[in-house]
Amino acid sequence: MPDKNIPDIVIGRLPIYLRALQRMLAENRHVTSSQELGERLGISAAQIRKDLSQFGEFGKQGTGYSIDYLAEQIRQILNVDQVWDIAVVGAGDIGSAVARYQGFANRGMQVTMIFDNAPSKIGSKVGSFTVKDIANLESDIKRGGVKVAMIATPSEKAQEVADKLLSAGVKAILNYAPINLTVTDDVRVQYIDPVIHLQRMTYYL
Amino acid sequence: MPDKNIPDIVIGRLPIYLRALQRMLAENRHVTSSQELGERLGISAAQIRKDLSQFGEFGKQGTGYSIDYLAEQIRQILNVDQVWDIAVVGAGDIGSAVARYQGFANRGMQVTMIFDNAPSKIGSKVGSFTVKDIANLESDIKRGGVKVAMIATPSEKAQEVADKLLSAGVKAILNYAPINLTVTDDVRVQYIDPVIHLQRMTYYL
DNA sequence: TAGATTGTTAATCGATTAACAATC
DNA sequence: TAGATTGTTAATCGATTAACAATC
Numbered sequence: 338m339p340d341k342n343i344p345d346i347v348i349g350r351l352p353i354y355l356r357a358l359q360r361m362l363a364e365n366r367h368v369t370s371s372q373e374l375g376e377r378l379g380i381s382a383a384q385i386r387k388d389l390s391q392f393g394e395f396g397k398q399g400t401g402y403s404i405d406y407l408a409e410q411i412r413q414i415l416n417v418d419q420v421w422d423i424a425v426v427g428a429g430d431i432g433s434a435v436a437r438y439q440g441f442a443n444r445g446m447q448v449t450m451i452f453d454n455a456p457s458k459i460g461s462k463v464g465s466f467t468v469k470d471i472a473n474l475e476s477d478i479k480r481g482g483v484k485v486a487m488i489a490t491p492s493e494k495a496q497e498v499a500d501k502l503l504s505a506g507v508k509a510i511l512n513y514a515p516i517n518l519t520v521t522d523d524v525r526v527q528y529i530d531p532v533i534h535l536q537r538m539t540y541y542l
Numbered sequence: 543m544p545d546k547n548i549p550d551i552v553i554g555r556l557p558i559y560l561r562a563l564q565r566m567l568a569e570n571r572h573v574t575s576s577q578e579l580g581e582r583l584g585i586s587a588a589q590i591r592k593d594l595s596q597f598g599e600f601g602k603q604g605t606g607y608s609i610d611y612l613a614e615q616i617r618q619i620l621n622v623d624q625v626w627d628i629a630v631v632g633a634g635d636i637g638s639a640v641a642r643y644q645g646f647a648n649r650g651m652q653v654t655m656i657f658d659n660a661p662s663k664i665g666s667k668v669g670s671f672t673v674k675d676i677a678n679l680e681s682d683i684k685r686g687g688v689k690v691a692m693i694a695t696p697s698e699k700a701q702e703v704a705d706k707l708l709s710a711g712v713k714a715i716l717n718y719a720p721i722n723l724t725v726t727d728d729v730r731v732q733y734i735d736p737v738i739h740l741q742r743m744t745y746y747l
Numbered sequence: 748t749a750g751a752t753t754g755t756t757a758a759t760c761g762a763t764t765a766a767c768a769a770t771c
Numbered sequence: 772t773a774g775a776t777t778g779t780t781a782a783t784c785g786a787t788t789a790a791c792a793a794t795c
Contacts, residue, residue, distance in 0.1 A: 352738040384763060394777080416747060438635065438736070527742060529734055530645070531646075533561065534734065536622050537553055552786095575753090588789070595753090605752070606751085607753090
């Protein structure tokens with residue numbers, strides 16, 4: 338069954354499973370079980386088995402899952418058995434940190450370009466990248482065939498940037514600006530706002 | 543009813559509502575409705591009314607919600623009508639970006655200290671902060687009465703840092719290291735890993 | 748008053764868990 | 772074989788939505 342409309346909440350857990358599996362591999366582990374994985378992640382074993390069963394049968398009764406094999410299967414499901422090029426828009430503190438971030442390696446992502454609109458930044462170096470002029474955003478992204486972008490501009494510019502990204506063909510946006518974006522429904526948006534996470538915790542303090 | 547065990551998923555939406563309300567205020571708006579808010583956020587009006595009704599009656603039939611008043615109520619619920627001091631651990635790209643981040647202002651959070659273990663960084667400046675020695679983490683955090691921290695260290699150090707934070711009395715941790723933390727259950731943890739968000743989107747591409 | 752929108756109830760929908768036969 | 776763990780079904784649990792009386 339290639340695609341029987343999997344709940345998005347299940348898709349959301351797959352990257353978590355994958356990250357844990359890659360961590361286990363780094364610890365030189367080769368086999369795991371839904372129970373062990375669940376304990377590490379604070380998720381029930383039944384839920385992990387149910388989630389995985391949406392996509393196929395990846396385990397063996399009695400022994401569990403081959404970590405290598407399961408990781409590879411999840412990578413294929415998530416389309417991260419390839420490497421996605423990412424454009425970063427905004428070369429301030431956050432954009433620069435993200436462009437230099439080492440954590441994309443081996444996880445199917447790589448930053449390939451970074452844009453800003455400030456003359457003082459255009460042409461300067463951020464890590465190994467030369468900051469590009471945001472005026473060329475659409476043509477550069479189109480030429481590069483880039484489908485994934487991260488917005489790290491001030492809130493006021495974020496929607497405008499998003500509109501340009503869409504017309505350049507971007508289909509997935511990770512938005513660091515603390516504002517909701519309006520996009521066409523063939524485009525995915527995810528949000529990272531540390532304050533949202535922090536406020537969610539202070540309720541309990 | 544001060545506390546009838548509100549679902550965590552409801553708590554998780556309150557910061558989103560608050561952010562949208564503050565945005566509306568910045569646009570000089572003074573009244574809104576569950577319908578308008580829902581359209582902006584992609585959430586049903588019924589859900590917003592249901593969520594809010596868990597905490598009290600904040601609206602007026604026929605006219606909707608006073609944005610100012612509702613924002614203030616949500617701030618009180620989330621305990622962000624005060625300002626929480628935050629300790630940042632790790633003065634690399636991410637820790638430095640977070641320490642300098644302007645987005646905490648008026649949202650109940652402020653960074654007050656940043657730590658690292660590298661002699662080359664200790665004593666140097668990150669924004670207006672002088673990087674402190676991680677060796678003094680426990681005593682500095684205890685003395686400051688800090689309850690909220692962000693971890694921006696390499697994955698290998700994150701659990702060790704978390705342990706120290708707990709013994710220093712920290713009760714809420716926002717973890718940027720791509721690894722699951724184990725903590726006692728009086729402590730809240732939230733995670734930010736851009737790759738998790740990106741992989742969640744590439745499934746659909 | 749007429750129109751609009753809340754707060755809340757009941758119905759629906761969807762997600763999680765428990766349990767177990769199958770089988771490695 | 773005996774023990775362990777999967778994949779899956781059915782039962783439970785919880786969250787969302789629809790609908791509407793109350794009322795501004």
